[in-house]
Amino acid sequence: MKFVTNCNIVEILNLSDKQLLDLSKRKVLSLSLTEMKTVQEYFKKLKRNPTDVEMETIAQTWSEHCKHKTLTGIIEYIQIKNGKKTKKTYNNLLKETIFKATVELNKKWCLSVFKDNAGIIDFDLKNGVAFKVETHNHPSALEPYGGSATGIGGVVRDILGVGLGAKPLANTDVFCFGDPTTKPSKVPKGVHHPKRIIKGVVSGVRDYGNRMGIPTVNGSVYFDHDYMANPLVFCGTMGVIPKNKIEKKVSPGDLILVVGGRTGRDGIHGATFSSVQLDQSSDVSAVQIGNPIVEKKVLDAMLSARDLNLYRAVTDCGAGGLSSAIGELGEKIGAVVCLDKVPLKYDGLYPWEIWISEAQERMVFAVEPKNKKKIIEIFKKENVEAVFIGQFTKDKKLVLKYDKNTVANIDMPFLHDGIPKPTRKAECKIKEEKLQKTVKLTSSELLMVLKKSLADLNVCSKEWIIRQYDHEVLGQTIIKPLQGNNIEISGPGDGAVIFPYAVIKGTKKGIVLSNGLNPSYGKINTYKMAASAIEEALRNAVCVGGNIEKLAILDNFCWGNPNKPEILGSLVCSANACYEMSKAFSVPFISGKDSLHNEYSIGDKKFSISPVLLISAVGVIEDVANTITMPFKNSGNKVYILGVTRNELGGSVISKIKNIKDAIVPNVYPKESVPIMKGIYKAIGKGLIESCHDASEGGLAVAVSEMSFSSGYGVNINIDHIKTADTMSAAEILFSESNGRFIVEVEPKNESRFKEIFKGLSVSEVGCVSDNKFVIFESQKEKVKFKEKLINLLNAWKHTINW
Amino acid sequence: MFSIEIFTKSGFKDSRGGHVLADIVSLGFNCINKVGYCNLYLIDGKLLLNEAKLIASCLLSDKITESYNIAKCDGKDSNCSFNNNVVASKTMIEVLYKKGVTDTVSSSVIKAVKDLGINKDIKVKTGHRYYLSGKFSKTVLDNIACKLLANTLIQEYKIKSVK
Amino acid sequence: MKKVKVLILRTAGTNCDFETQNAFELCGASVERLHINFLVNNKNKILDYDILAFPGGFSYGDDIASGKILANEIKNKFGSQVEKFALSGRPIIGICNGFQVLVKMGLLPESELFEQVSTLSYNDSNKFECRWVYLKTEQKSNCIWTKNLASVISLPVAHGEGKFIPKDKELLSKLNKDNQVVFRYSTKDGKEPEYPLCPNGSAENIAGICNKKGNIFGLMPHPERYIFPLQHPCRESSGSEYGWGKIIFQNAVNAVK
Incomplete structure (x- = not known):
């Protein structure tokens, strides 16, 4: 392999354990020692050192944000109730609780669960409803306006990137903030005053959602001192998708098309950043600024390309940028990408920066070569930049090029399945309540x-x-948030109801959205918090006319540091509640997300959030006339x-x-x-x-x-x-x-x-x-x-x- | 480079300025008695003065409620145009994005300048100016700037005295 | 009977085009939503239509000021065709962002002059307001869009820049004299409102105006969001199976039939 000067070789083969950890920290890779050693082993076999592009690719593919390695890892759990200890080992907590309930409930009207960018349920003969809720906490703490705006922008792209693209119909937002009446002198140094955060976050959601033309119809706000330094921002989007557009297919030979915003240094290390505790020296470039009009243009143009069958797969560039998007689409086959073809906001980006940048408003498409011209024309008509940057292959390798030189060459199976499973300890003492x-x-x-x-x-x-x-x-908002x-x-x-008459002509059906959130219960008992949140979300939907037999739910866990057994334990406890309640109410989970490491330190003082489980519900209502x-x-x-x-x-x-x-x-x-x-x-x-x-x-x-x-x-x-x-x-x-x-x-x-x-x-x-x-x-x-x-x-x- | 400042004509309500003042008061600073708000556009390129005037009058300012102040400045600093019409003020805080931070309005301005028939390559930076009147120290101004007007993570501010 | 042809102009940031299309279609019109790029390259195309609609949204993000960039673009690239369309007496509607475009282009209120003489500025509350309001309909107005309405109707507003300001008092009295004021924000019984029933602080609570001839209509509220009673917060109807918004679109379609 020949390398160009703007791609560096990272010396890793001969490093000691300590040196490996130092490297991980210095480069903000957020990889553990075991993970670093696994990487070292891999390159020892290849008999060469990795390039910086390769290291960054692995770090971000293996990041907490992308792999959810805590909740899918091994957890040794101990529960103590009334002095009695029970032990259990989970090989994959998500699969053994939340996902398990969905599998056991086996609802025929669940069309796509836990595998795509959003969950999809049945709407009518021809259409499905997609729903996804995301968190965007750390960026919102640092830059409330930009952080929350990119939060809503990101979750809208999840909906655009589910199947072959759904049309967004409604947004939801849920926030946890500090007390806005806090005296300015009581706000820790380096932290924005809660009122400033609130105003910034609300403006960010407002400006992005309103400009996209998607109504924000449901939400909730919870205030507590715990969230002063670490506010929580949950953004959700619901959309409709034709049933024949739910499956993605990527074949070797398909061209890789990147569409929308240009790539800059925005949000470098955003994905790995999500598992780093916040401190005052947090990386500046982790903050992204969104442009809703660019995303609106992408939406308008891509849906017409979808209806003309001009592409075979699409996904959004979220955390991890192109690396994640192309990595996912090409996981089973392989891909070659020319990084120098990616349109840039400004010169001077290193190849690895182009590859993992989290610049906003970008989507990646897999296009059959025969549609090459047609699809470019569609985007051009609406002033949307669209550029072919590579091709999917069949050698199961990820190959990245820059100026004709190869800057990365990794096996897809190693990249996606090579991550060692961590084992974590978890302990939950159930408090006795009197x-x-x-x-x-x-x-x-x-x-x-x-x-x-x-x-x-x-x-x-x-x-x-x-x-x-x-x-x-x-x-289409026929049950409104204020009544x-x-x-x-x-x-x-209680809930909101959308009547999609303008999109699905002639329909009588509606879509109900609601949520449940009870962090104050979680301070005492996270099992009851989770169970209450589930019931509250269902109640809110039922109040306006929702049918509990046609409701599905989404989970969003925001927790503290999972390396602490008692914090992880309280999470396991609440995941168990999710399983039991999902079964008992016969309401399946269809999608979810977790944000761990919600901790903040100032000096030697540590602020940790109280755990939050947000449950969001979505359901189909047979006749919108029957809503109240x-x-x-x-x-x-x-x-x-x-x-x-x-x-x-x-x-x-x-x-x-x-x-x-x-x-x-x-x-x-x-x-x-x-x-x-x-x-x-x-x-x-x-x-x-x-x-x-x-x-x-x-x-x-x-x-x-x-x-x-x-x-x-x-x-x-x-x-x-x-x-x-x-x-x-x-x-x-x-x-x-x-x-x-x-x-x-x-x-x-x-x-x-x-x-x-x-x-x-x-x-x-x-x-x-x-x-x-x-x-x-x-x-x-x-x-x-x-x-x-x-x-x-x-x-x-x-x-x-x-x- | 031209710096173009857009301000509310007298007789019309400067609601942004009024709300910034309310926010300053709620931060606990009672020493400011008036805030005048201006949009700021820094346009770099080989523009002629009358082209800059066209941009300011036909694009950047509202014909009915706003007016503009235009100045040619050399190089990096925008420290050249001030406006005493906004409020009787001797102090102004100027807020601009840091280098490398995406400025979404700037691309719209570039498009709109082309629509005006000016086919020149230009670079645009957008920002805000707050003219303050009252009695205050530099510390107070820094506080107001950091806690309200600018997020120093992505923006930089300058405190300027108005001649 | 001939099918009435409606052109809805859209661009980056337009976002009320689907529901506006739906409203016109419900009134029996055939509707095309065309991107401005297409019209720039086919300047005379708009003259093929009977009705022209500028829908709501955030054209170009409302960067600089709401509707400004789109107004300039239209005026500079195919202004004379739009002027020709307007002077021919065919109905034109500008809703919310579309109203801002019409005003900043100068097509309202003085379409013959085709110069900006009024504006829609920042709400007094300095924030975006989404709420339902009562509108007093000026019975003497000769606006072709607003026949057959009750003396007070309700519609939703959703805007941050909706404060109508004429350039001077003379213009305001002229608008009154020539019956160009179509809607004013009001209380339920048609009296002078306070905030938030007047959501923006408009001069004389003006919510919608037309040109002297009555074919060009601009308003901040969204008639396309009140086509049927289900859309109303209390599910009220206009006395028929439809909402007040439907009647507004129907008036224009009927006028050119």
């Missing part, structure tokens, strides 16, 4: 807790964020609660307000919830339910208030009629965050048919919608009664975030 001392509050205290709950950062209105997103572009009985007032919707919103619809209607209230204040909003230490974290009871969820779907379909809202953060009192102030109607609730599992005080009943509960509004004329559906299930009539403008809660047993004007409750909810 019931708190009875919480008895006077009428005025109850009202105070209600108002404080509504104003709590994690309950309050997110209107300031939501209205900056164009959540109605495409005109009111007239256009002047709004309350928080959450505000009450008319006075005189009856209010029912479905589900049982338990004494579960652990991690709740009231526990924070009243400083309650001991308490039980809400558990999930699928055997109770599933029939209720099925019943609601049936009842909505028959027109028996006027409005429906789930009880989550802040419990029943908050949920009922939201239904009331967003409607303009008052409500009277008799606390004594609320079905509880144990003896509970009024405060506990109203503010417990038990899962499995829905508040529904029923017209008197429909009551008997409604009750018929829920026969034998936990259903109780608790009050009625009124014409006066008051929310009233009363318990004769406990002799408490409180009453508040709607406008005051609405204002309490509205004014926390209003910048």
